[in-house]
Structure formats: C-alpha cells, structure tokens
Amino acid sequence: MLIEKNIKQKKIETNYQQTIIEFKNVYKSFGKNDVLKGFNLSVKKGENVVILGKSGSGKSVAIKCLVGLIKVDKGEIYIFNTDITKLNIYELNKVRMNIGFLFQNGALYDSMTVKENLAFTLKHHSKNLNQNEIENAINEALEDVGLKEAIDKMPSELSGGMKKRIGLSRALIIQPEIILYDEPTSGLDTITSREIDELILKIQKKGKTTSVIITHDLACAKITGDRILIIRDGIIYAEGSFESLKNSDDNWVRSFFI
Amino acid sequence: METFLKNISYEIGDLSLFGLRFFEEIFRPSFEFKEFIRQCYVIGYKSLPLVSITSFIMGLVLTIQSRPAMSKFGAESWIPGMVSLSLIREIAPVITALICAGKIASGIGAELGSMKVTEQIDAMEVSAINPYRYLVVTRILAATLMVPILVIYADLIGLLGGYIGVNMHGDVNLVLYFSEVFESIKFLDIIPATIKTFFFGFFIGLIGCYKGFNASSGTESVGKAANSAVVSASLSIFIIDMIAVQLTDLLF
Ligand SMILES: Nc1ncnc2c1ncn2[C@@H]1O[C@H](COP(=O)(O)OP(=O)(O)OP(=O)(O)O)[C@@H](O)[C@H]1O
C-alpha cells in the first residue's frame, strides 16, 4: 500500500524539464567484443531511470563510461551540459563530486571501518569540515540506511546486504545530484530488497536527485522506475513505462517480464 | 620467444610510465601524510623481527664459515674486518632487500590487487580521490625510505651476530671487536652501499604497486599479482646491485 502511494506521489512531483545526463552515439569495444554500439540515452532532472538487460549486455559498462571510469571509443556523454569525454582529470573530478555510485558489490574499503569509509570521501572533498560536522553527516547517512549500529564494524564483519547498504550510504553522504545504482538489490532477500527500493524512492524525494538504476529485479524496476529501458546488442532496444513494456508486442521484450 | 620479448619490453615501458607518474604526483600539493605514516609503520616497523633474525644469522654464519679459510693463513684476527666489509658492502643490503621483496612487495601487490579486483580503486576514483596519490605515492615513498633504514639496522645486527660467531672460538671483547670492525670500514664503503638501498626500496614499492594496480579481474589474479611482484622485485634487486657494483668500481 505504502509503495503504491509513494509511486503516485512521486510521479506528480517529477518535473520533466532539464536534461541532466545524455549519451550521444556512444561506442565502446574491448578488443573484438563490441559492447556499446551507438548507445543513446537521456535522463531528465529528478527522474529515476531503470536499465534492464541480459547479463553481459553492457549495463555496468555504460554507467562506468558515464563517470569516466571507462573511456569511450566514440561519441559524447553530457552531464549538466558538459561533455565529460573531453574533460581533463581535474574537471572530471569536479563533475564526479556531484555523483554517487553504488557498486555492484559495494566496493567498501576493507582496510577501514564503516565510519572511516564514510568519512574518507567527505574529508577529501571538503577539507574545512570540522570533526563535529563529519560525525553528524556520518550519523545521518547511516540512519538513512538503518545501520547506525554498524558504525565501528569492519567491512569483513558485514553481511552482503549490509555491505550494499553501507555502500549506498557512502554514495549518499556527499549529497550528490546524480546517483548511479548498479544492481542495488541483487543477492538480497525480498524484504531487504523492498527496503532498499523504499530507500531509493526516499532519496529521490529528499534530495531531488536524478538516478540511473541497473537491475535484474523486476519488482525493484517497477517500484523505483519512472521510465524503463532495455538494452540489447549495444543499444537501447525498448523504452517505456513498466506496464507498457510488459504488454509490448515484441516477444523478446515481453520475455523479460515473465 | 618473440612474443616473450615483446611482452617484456611492453611491461618495462608501462612500468616506467607508472614510475614516472610518481615524480609528477609527489610534488603536487595535498600530500597524504597520514597514510604515508601508516605505510612507514607497516613497511618498516612490521619488518623488524624478520630482518633482525635473518641479519643476525647472516653475521653469525658468515663468521663461522670464513674461519677455516682464514685460519689456513693464520689470519683469524682479520675475520671481523673481512666479515664486516662483506656484510656492509654487499650481503646485508641484498639479503635485506630480498627479504623485503618477499614481504613488502608481495604484501603491497596482494593488497592493491584485491582492491582493484573488488573495485575499491574504481570507487576511490569515482569519488574524485586520486588513487595513485593515496595508494601508490605513499607506499613507494615509504618503501624508499624504510628499506635503507632496515638495511642499516641489519648491518648492526649482522655485526652483532659476527661478534657472537668470533666468540665461539676465542675470547674477543665487544670493544676490541668493534674497533677492529670500524678500522677496516671506510666511509667510501658505506656511502655507495647505502645509496643503492634507496633504489632497492623504490623498486620494491614501485613493482608491488604496479602489479597490484594492474591485476585483472577475478580473485586468482590477486595471487598472481603478489607472486609476480616478488619475482620481478627480486630480479630488479639483482640487476640494480650489478649496476651499482660496476658503477662503484668505476668511480672509486
Ligand atoms: N574492463 C573490461 N575489460 C574487458 N572487457 C570488459 C570489461 N568490462 C566489461 N567487459 C565486457 O563487457 C561486456 C559487458 O559487461 P558488463 O559488466 O557491462 O555487463 P552487465 O550488463 O553489467 O552484466 P551483469 O548484469 O552480469 O552485471 C562483457 O562481455 C564483459 O566481458
């Protein structure tokens, strides 16, 4: 019930004006393996876009191109109207400070405690924060994911789901305008998955953030996505709302929803 | 054979670029001082027990083994001088560096390799933190400074081992032993031997970081990174040593 209500509320609030992220004809191959072949995508401010696609279809590659972790072979990627493929590392880092990235497996720094993991980015971004402000930000970020008690644990002491949630709070602590989620619910039980979905919606509303969510989890796609894209053969093959894709004429598209 | 040579030269080129970046980054502002101190502790302090044991045994064994040869010429009194010379000029630097290659280079290779495989290095990069500066510069610098200190420490412990070795067959007091030792060592013996240890340390750190940073995905590549870090670092120590010895021979 709660979820349904959230979706309705969110749809009203979303304002579809400004384009925040835009892929224009992006190509990327690894040797003979052509992964992206003229990939186009645009995401509006405040929108949650879900990307579906088979394993190995290039979803992770696409969002890694978006943050400059992987250099594209051809094409342009605009974030806030600047083409990040043409930026030098200092300019790129300025853009990255506004992006939160949840890695598929959390990617927590395993030599640091949860607290240090969260403080790490914060301290490097703004050198003039005092200890109190950092503590407050950490507590708030952990409260958002409901894991305040894990603050002094090492990553090796956390379960898979906890790691993911800490990874999420680490992405959130810098209060980014864009958040990229790489399979936020994979490997989690249904209850925790729905909690994460709720969290994604909460973040969208709280910070007016723009998100790209990669997932294999249809429930997650349905709950969190304003718009759903399906990637195939290196391009966006189909796009639309959850319901419209589910009832699509195309057999291949429909097969995702069985 | 051809592809082997090609791979080797590719790797050496790549390693050189990786190493040159160190000199670019180290002079930029915002040095990661805390991480540097932590690495000095891990690389230097944590290696002390191992270095102590090995250098003590080196000094002891070297002394015992040179006794038969020296006594043939009735030159037992030269043993402290001879042992200390070979310890300080050659054996302590090289053996300590090899021990460090085994402990430090493999440790760095495995640590950074697993950070690479589990996307922690990528995570740093997307958080707009320069992973090279945070992880690599600190480790290379710590190794470059700690290995020479460890070698000097190994010199001292090795000489102590030599003292015990001399005393197994006769009674030499500590003052006499060290006065014999310092009589035979000249300043010029110590300087080139110390200079080369900075290079040993630099290459141990550099190769460990390079192998870790370039680990491919998959957990088995962490082991590979650690392993090839030890092999390449050990090899580089012998090559540097050979060059250093030839240069010293030419210059002094
Ligand atoms: N760094 C890389 N080097 C070489 N090939 C890569 C690299 N990263 C990804 N690939 C290749 O690109 C293709 C797409 O990979 P990607 O990780 O984007 O898949 P995915 O859609 O995220 O799949 P999954 O749902 O399993 O995470 C794969 O064939 C993979 O082998």
Ligand SMILES: [Mg+2]
């Ligand atoms: Mg993926």
